[in-house]
Amino acid sequence: MKKNNMLRYRGWVVVLCLFQAWVCSSCGIYSFRGTTLASDIKSVTINNFSMATAGGPANLALQFNEKMKEYYQRNTNLALLPNNGDLQLEGSIVGYEVTPAAPTSNDQAALNRLTISIQVKFTNNKDEEKNFDQSFSFFKDFPQNQTLSQVESRLIPQILDQIVQDIFNKSAGDW
The missing domain is CATH 1.20.5 (Single alpha-helices involved in coiled-coils or other helix-helix interfaces)
Incomplete structure (x- = not known):
């Protein structure tokens, strides 16, 4: 039974x-892996982001551009077009700063903070209400006894990964 x-x-x-x-x-x-896109959206254009700040490695904009393109290709079925995509992203890297994050009693920082900020203009050619022009930033802390040049190659990819994910969630995830 x-x-x-x-x-x-x-x-x-x-x-x-x-x-x-x-x-x-x-x-x-x-719906692809956490995204919610209308069925009439078939393509995305990611214009090359430029450096609009002093500091940072010379290839920072290139690193960011490649991460953006790879993320959209990996997480959607959208065609990546050189121009006139249904979705369009463009902008610039507007901040690359190292600041003290945890001051100590002897006026030295126990931690330093690397912050990267990127201004993004997103255009949805199928639904103008979803358009935005917004700054995204993220940071990582590193010990005071290490120089920026010692940690840059490790921290920059982590920071850019988070910013790319935040931009993707805002543009394709409809969050």
């Missing part, structure tokens, strides 16, 4: 899952 009930239960679970898949597929909204 228990086996029959279990088989009947599994049958209903399968039917409900199929129904849910059918309903979701007919909504006209695609």
Whole structure:
């Protein structure tokens, strides 16, 4: 008797899952790995971000551009176009600063903080209400006994990864 009930239960679970898949597929909204994009959005253009600040490695803008493109390609099915995409991102790196983060009693910082800020203009050519022009920034702390040149190659990718994810969530995740 228990086996029959279990088989009947599994049958209903399968039917409900199929129904849910059918309903979701007919909504006209695609959802890829946490994104919610209208079905008429097929492409993205990521214009090269420029350096608009002093400081930072010479290839910082290139690193950021590549991370943005890779992230959108990896997390959506959108075609990456050189121009005129349904979604467009552009902007510049506007901040690269090292500041003391944890002062001590002898006027030295126990930690220093590397902060990178990026100004992003996002255009959704299918829905103007989703457009934004916003600054995104993130930081990482490092010990006072280490120089920036010692930690830059480790911290910059971590900071850029977080900023890219924040931009993606705002533009494609609809958060």
